[in-house]
Amino acid sequence: MKKNNAIELKNLIKTYGDVYALNDVDLNISDGEYFVLLGPSGGGKTTLLRSIGGFIRPDSGSIVIKGKNVNNLPPDKRPTSMVFQGFALFPHMDVVQNIGYGLKLQSIEKNIIDEKVNKMMDLVGLTGLHNRKPHELSGGQQQRVQLARALILENDVLLLDEPLSALDAQLRKDMCIELKRLQKTVGISFVHVTHNQEEAMSVADRIAIIADGKMIEEGTPQEIYNKPKKQFTAEFLGEKNILIGKVHNLNKSKIILDINNDKIEIANNNYNVSKNQGVSVSIKSESIQIKKNVKPKTNEKNSIFGKVTEITFLGQFVRYLVLLSNDQEIQVRSSEEVANVKLNDQVILNWKLDDFILHNE
Amino acid sequence: MSLRDDFQPKWKLLLKWGWLSFAVFILMAPTFYTVYISFNELGFGAKYYNFTFQWYENVFSDKQLIGALGWTMLLAIITLPIVIPFGLLSAKLYKQSTHKVWIVFILLSPLFVPADILASALLVFFKNLNKFFTLIGEYTGIYSLDTWFDLGIMTAVIGLIVYTLPYVFVVIMITMARYRNEQTEAARDLGASAWRAFWEIEFPQIRAGVFSACAFVVILTFNEYTRTSLLKGGFDTFTSVLISQMLNTGMSEESYAMASIVSLVAVVIVSAILIITAIKTEELEKKTRTIKEPNK
Ligand SMILES: Nc1ncnc2c1ncn2[C@@H]1O[C@H](COP(=O)(O)OP(=O)(O)O)[C@@H](O)[C@H]1O
Ligand SMILES: [Mg+2]
Numbered sequence: 001m002k003k004n005n006a007i008e009l010k011n012l013i014k015t016y017g018d019v020y021a022l023n024d025v026d027l028n029i030s031d032g033e034y035f036v037l038l039g040p041s042g043g044g045k046t047t048l049l050r051s052i053g054g055f056i057r058p059d060s061g062s063i064v065i066k067g068k069n070v071n072n073l074p075p076d077k078r079p080t081s082m083v084f085q086g087f088a089l090f091p092h093m094d095v096v097q098n099i100g101y102g103l104k105l106q107s108i109e110k111n112i113i114d115e116k117v118n119k120m121m122d123l124v125g126l127t128g129l130h131n132r133k134p135h136e137l138s139g140g141q142q143q144r145v146q147l148a149r150a151l152i153l154e155n156d157v158l159l160l161d162e163p164l165s166a167l168d169a170q171l172r173k174d175m176c177i178e179l180k181r182l183q184k185t186v187g188i189s190f191v192h193v194t195h196n197q198e199e200a201m202s203v204a205d206r207i208a209i210i211a212d213g214k215m216i217e218e219g220t221p222q223e224i225y226n227k228p229k230k231q232f233t234a235e236f237l238g239e240k241n242i243l244i245g246k247v248h249n250l251n252k253s254k255i256i257l258d259i260n261n262d263k264i265e266i267a268n269n270n271y272n273v274s275k276n277q278g279v280s281v282s283i284k285s286e287s288i289q290i291k292k293n294v295k296p297k298t299n300e301k302n303s304i305f306g307k308v309t310e311i312t313f314l315g316q317f318v319r320y321l322v323l324l325s326n327d328q329e330i331q332v333r334s335s336e337e338v339a340n341v342k343l344n345d346q347v348i349l350n351w352k353l354d355d356f357i358l359h360n361e
Numbered sequence: 362m363s364l365r366d367d368f369q370p371k372w373k374l375l376l377k378w379g380w381l382s383f384a385v386f387i388l389m390a391p392t393f394y395t396v397y398i399s400f401n402e403l404g405f406g407a408k409y410y411n412f413t414f415q416w417y418e419n420v421f422s423d424k425q426l427i428g429a430l431g432w433t434m435l436l437a438i439i440t441l442p443i444v445i446p447f448g449l450l451s452a453k454l455y456k457q458s459t460h461k462v463w464i465v466f467i468l469l470s471p472l473f474v475p476a477d478i479l480a481s482a483l484l485v486f487f488k489n490l491n492k493f494f495t496l497i498g499e500y501t502g503i504y505s506l507d508t509w510f511d512l513g514i515m516t517a518v519i520g521l522i523v524y525t526l527p528y529v530f531v532v533i534m535i536t537m538a539r540y541r542n543e544q545t546e547a548a549r550d551l552g553a554s555a556w557r558a559f560w561e562i563e564f565p566q567i568r569a570g571v572f573s574a575c576a577f578v579v580i581l582t583f584n585e586y587t588r589t590s591l592l593k594g595g596f597d598t599f600t601s602v603l604i605s606q607m608l609n610t611g612m613s614e615e616s617y618a619m620a621s622i623v624s625l626v627a628v629v630i631v632s633a634i635l636i637i638t639a640i641k642t643e644e645l646e647k648k649t650r651t652i653k654e655p656n657k
Contacts (some may be wrong), residue, residue: 055546075549082550088543092565102551146547153551 003030005064006157006189007052012061014047014213021047022058023213029157029191029206034183036204037193040236044213045193046161052191053159054078066156081150083160089134089145095121096130099148120148124182140171147179151186158183160192164199176202197237201225209233227269231359234282240331242282247273255358257281260326265302266356273358280359285331287355290320292341293348303350306330308343322347392624399617416618423615425602433599436589437582439514440521441575447522448529448574452537455530469527476587480520484591487516512594520592525581529574536570569641573634580627 007029014022021044029035037045050056052063054075063070070078081102090098099120100113121127124144134142143163150158163179164172180203183190194200200207201221208218209232217229228234234242245259255268257279266281273279293305306322309329320332320341330349341347398404402411420426455464471479490510498504510516540563548558564571582589583599590601607616 053550055549075546076552076554080550082547084543084547086543087541088547090544090548090562101548101553105552105557149547149551 003032004067005029006031006033006066007191008062008064009048009052010062010064012048012051012058012063014044014051014056014058020044020213022051022061025061025210025213025215027208027215027218029189031156032187032189034180034190034192034203034205036200036207037191037210038197038200038204038207038236039195039210039216041195043195043211045195045210047213048210049082049159049161049191049193052157053080053082055082079156081153081155081158083143083146083150083158083163085162086139086142086166089142089149091134094131094133095126095137095145098134098145099152102149102153116152117148120152123185124148124151125178139167140175143167143175147182151182155188157189157191160190162193162195164194165196172196172199173202179203209236211236227357228282229360231280231282234357234359239282239284240329241285241288242280243328243330244278244280246278247275250275254353259304260324260328262304262324262326264304264356265353266358267353269354269358271358272360281356282359283351283356285319285333286317287351288330288332289350290322290332290334290338290341290347291350292338293346302353303348304330305346305348308341308345308347311341311343313337320347322349389628392620392628395617395624396621399614399621401614404614405617416614417622419615420618420622425597426599426606426615426619429597429599429602432593432597433583433589436514436517436521436593436598437579439518440525440582441578443518444522444525444529444578445571445574447526448533449571451526451530452534455534456537456542468530471523472527476524476585477591479523480588480591483516483520483523483588484512487512487519487592512592514593517589517593517598520588521578521582521585524585524588525578528577528581532574532577533567533570536567536573540566569638573638576630576634580630583623583627 005028007027009025009027012022012025013020023044025044025048027048037048039045047056051058052065054070054073054077057071065079075082090101093101096114096117099117103113103116121129124147126141126144126148129137129141132141134145137145143166146163160179164175167175176199179190179192183203190203192200192203204221206218207221207224209216209224209230211232216232217224219229224233225237228237228239231242243257243259243264245257247255248258248263249256250268250273253268255266255271255273257264257266259281264281304324306324308320309323310319310321312319312321317333317335318337320334320338322330322332324330332349399416400412400414401407402413402415403409451464451468455461455468458464474482487510491507494509495507498507544562544566545558548562549555553561585600589598603616603619606613
């Protein structure tokens with residue numbers, strides 16, 4: 001079943017001086033989807049989110065929400081609600097007044113407001129905190145109030161700009177689980193901005209990587225994490241083993257790469273590349289086997305030689321740093337120490353054909 | 362309280378407060394002396410002290426002075442609802458602008474021009490406007506504008522606005538600086554119009570500053586001599602009457618009583634503002650502190 005789009009963005013451009021905060025962004029977000037905008041700080045995530053919410057007017061491009069073009073509408077006329085990073089609760093109002101404010105603006109009867117506020121408070125886990133002022137709440141509770149205040153209006157889209165960044169690590173994990181649960185309960189689209197990949201992976205149905213005002217790629221958390229299409233994504237997600245070279249030869253099932261004259265072989269998963277094209281590849285450090293190189297055999301295609309420059313014990317695993325003959329460094333993670341591999345040993349690294357991922361750029 | 366305060370020896374603290382009180386005393390001594398004299402039946406420089414309220418009674422039965430008091434109140438009351446919104450708008454502009462230095466410079470510039478120069482400049486300006494409108498009247502037959510810029514309440518109010526706006530701006534700007542704009546955005550997002558967001562969310566949080574600004578305007582209006590006397594004409598506002606009386610008859614005992622009343626009112630208002638603002642500031646800071654460090 002194909003879902004309708006809650007949000008359609010076309011050719012969005014926003015500049016500040018000669019900085020492109022948004023550089024021709026296209027993006028569709030489906031109904032009822034938990035969508036995460038992930039990327040480094042300064043990449044344009046906030047600008048994109050605030051454009052959707054109506055706090056920023058893009059220089060050009062169109063924003064369609066629920067089939068309606070909202071380009072010229074202010075925030076109070078858009079079917080979106082926003083959860084801010086912090087500081088956005090009204091300090092002179094208590095929890096009930098904060099949550100009920102949006103309904104009060106619609107001149108709804110007080111007892112109906114109270115009833116809805118109570119329901120909302122139970123839903124987000126604020127039961128019993130009715131008459132607290134924002135400064136009497138913890139950071140996590142303050143963000144729950146913001147959630148309740150936004151969700152009570154039952155708009156089509158909830159926008160969240162780094163909603164958990166002021167919380168400590170443990171609380172952030174708990175809140176991620178709750179956000180996801182909440183989104184499934186209310187069933188509307190969430191658009192969540194973060195620079196934290198764990199946070200993104202744990203809540204998202206779909207993730208878009210955004211940097212330098214451009215969409216880099218989008219996909220499910222699994223796709224983004226396991227098979228990043230772009231080198232940037234791999235790097236941003238903390239991938240250390242990125243090798244740069246060019247296509248030496250290829251057929252339907254295999255690609256042979258030339259990495260500084262070392263030939264390595266990878267599986268061809270319908271990659272759109274041609275002979276002699278410059279590419280980069282990456283491999284997860286836990287996907288590599290390391291063993292002592294007794295007799296050099298140069299004809300093995302899916303292997304490469306190197307020298308161990310560092311061995312670090314990291315609790316659950318051991319990390320080997322291996323220097324290749326072309327001066328690139330490879331990290332290998334092994335769940336236990338590999339017998340007789342010592343510092344400065346010559347080693348041979350093996351992998352399964354499938355484990356190398358090719359990036360177009 | 363900071364660490365340093367906690368470990369400070371008692372005598373140092375006493376010394377600080379002692380110094381502060383001494384400074385205030387020196388600054389205010391002439392005022393206290395005036396108050397002292399104002400209750401003496403025998404007046405300034407007398408050998409003996411006979412306590413009396415007589416001078417105060419005289420003041421309050423002096424028609425000219427009371428009339429002047431009325432005029433001045435009126436000026437303050439008309440100036441307030443004009444200059445306060447101006448100040449609010451200026452402070453908002455300042456907060457949003459990227460050219461903050463220029464805004465401050467432009468808005469504070471009336472303070473750098475000496476009172477009499479600014480006043481005479483406005484005087485000349487109004488005279489010319491008058492000529493201009495009279496001329497227009499002659500050509501068009503519309504004479505209703507002729508008297509607009511005759512010296513009077515309107516011109517005096519304009520002078521006062523020019524004079525008090527910088528103070529109003531500074532006071533409001535300082536309170537507004539603590540306000541977090543995310544709240545306005547949140548209110549807009551929840552469906553509030555710009556006006557409602559200002560009135561229901563921002564204003565309650567900058568109220569202390571706005572009220573302080575009001576008090577400032579009233580005090581400044583009462584203290585002002587040059588601008589009002591030149592621009593209102595008639596020399597019948599409070600300070601001008603007071604000063605002309607003093608110049609004509611020398612300091613009379615009534616003058617001391619008068620001066621005491623004004624000083625007392627001013628001191629009370631200013632202290633009230635200081636205390637209220639201090640309390641509000643403390644509260645606000647507590648709030649922002651807890652909102653800033655929410656990891657509990
Ligand atoms: N109001 C502004 N004035 C000037 N530059 C801005 C403004 N807002 C954002 N930018 C610039 O636009 C780019 C994107 O910013 P932003 O959307 O806040 O990124 P992110 O939320 O991903 O950290 C940055 O280079 C930032 O410096
Ligand atoms: Mg941001």
